Amino acid sequence: MAEFNGHLVLQAEARANGRTVLAAQSFRAPFHLSKPYWDEDARTLLVQVVNPTAGILAGDRLESEIAVAAGASLLVTAPSASRLFQMNGGSAECRQHFVVAKDAWLEVMPEPLVPHRGCSYRQVTRVEVEPGGGLFFADLLMPGRVGHGEAWVWDQLTLEIDVRLGRELILRERLHQSGEELRAMAEWAGSGPGACFGNAVLIGEELANDEAWKKPLVALHRDGLWLGLSRLRLGGWSLKMVAPDGIRLRQGLREVRQILAARSPRLACDPRKL
């Protein structure tokens, strides 16, 4: 089985006409980039990162480095879920580093991770935002191939994220539980056997100035969707969601983006446009 040492490097910059372009790009399998799309209304460049292989397998080492310069606005998404396949004693690792300059905007909206039976995966995310920069980062996790009756049966799953604002650590999260531990917690909390997780970080001065958006957003907590929004120590918010299934999670995230787009128009960029 082929193992990949894939990399993805993107550098987004603003041109004199206000449009964002990829001033530099480099990628190697399993990463592939589709043609970027400039969304005139949202003033955001949409980039879709495609994994043309079946998913992530043992031995894969993936590195992403994405930087957005002042004045630029970038949405990075993926067309399909990232499947983490059975690894038979091996493991895979993904390291991603996002840098957002002052007056820049970055949205990272991948489709969910789907850990299959016996996978062993570690994802390390480091985000650095300069004061005055904006970010919407969302990480989604499914419990497994629920449709096949396979859930919560990964061997090792570690998801880490550090977010720094102006070099100061404002958020550290680390999921390292076994599937059985999370399954039992989902049962205890009443989220059911197919509970899915959404973990988002929101940074943006336009959102700080008027918090009227918060009320409709927290009202999304209903019909089995758990949603909580809380202010971080500096400059942003943590948004967490737990849904009974993937459809409800995606629907919740769409509604969140619609509410936020009223205050932060770049979130009106449709990630499924391509």
Next chain:
Amino acid sequence: MSSDKAINTEAVGVALVAPEVERVDPNTLGAGKASWGQAAPPSDASAAWICSLLQVGDSFYPTGSYAHSFGLEGLVQEGVVRDRVTLREFIFRSVLPALRCVELPLAAHAWQAFGQENWSKIGELCQLSAALKASQELRTASANIGRQRAELMALLNPHALAVEYLRRAEESGWPFSASVSAALEGRVHGAPQVAVLSSVYYASVASLLSAAMKVLRLGQNASQSLLTEALVAAPAIIAAAGEVSMDQIGWFNPWLDIAAARHETADSRMFIS
């Protein structure tokens, strides 16, 4: 779920039915062995720090922790914690693993850093402690209790370490942390690391149970039986927490974070957090 159903929570070393563990003889903490092989009685020095830790861990000591439920009230409002059984699940599935993976390792690293007067690491730990709490209420609870404990320590025992910590925290804008302040107390009083972690462990579980008695139909005996069960698990959890490196610190319970976030805007509430 039946309260006596054993489910192994392998990664955190906690089982719902607490495993049999070797009890630690408190007489051996910080004391040598008597020549005939029995534990020596505590020395005068250890008697001093034991008394001091009892003082700072007592509900009579004004840390402000009585005003917090540390997310429990939010979980009660969401209908997740309803009775002794669901409270027990919360303790063994979330509270004890979070102690093992977050608060105890923070206290252990801080205890070591205070011993070396490694101020840059202490500053890093203060920031890390705040960053680990995505919920504003949980973060503020730790910061307020941490500040109160550190200031009270400097007031009651004007030890150079406490005074210097307060000066640097003020100067550098470090967020306060209950666990870091507990480590400071331990260092000022000369308590060994295992005693400091034991004190944090006991105070955390006891505070939570004390809050639980106010928001649930839970009696004294029921809460004491839960406390006793949690204390049986303490030696294994404390030992494991001492092995957690800085970059491994962290724990994931989105339901607790969401409930705590919603508690911020609840129509009515008894506790600050």
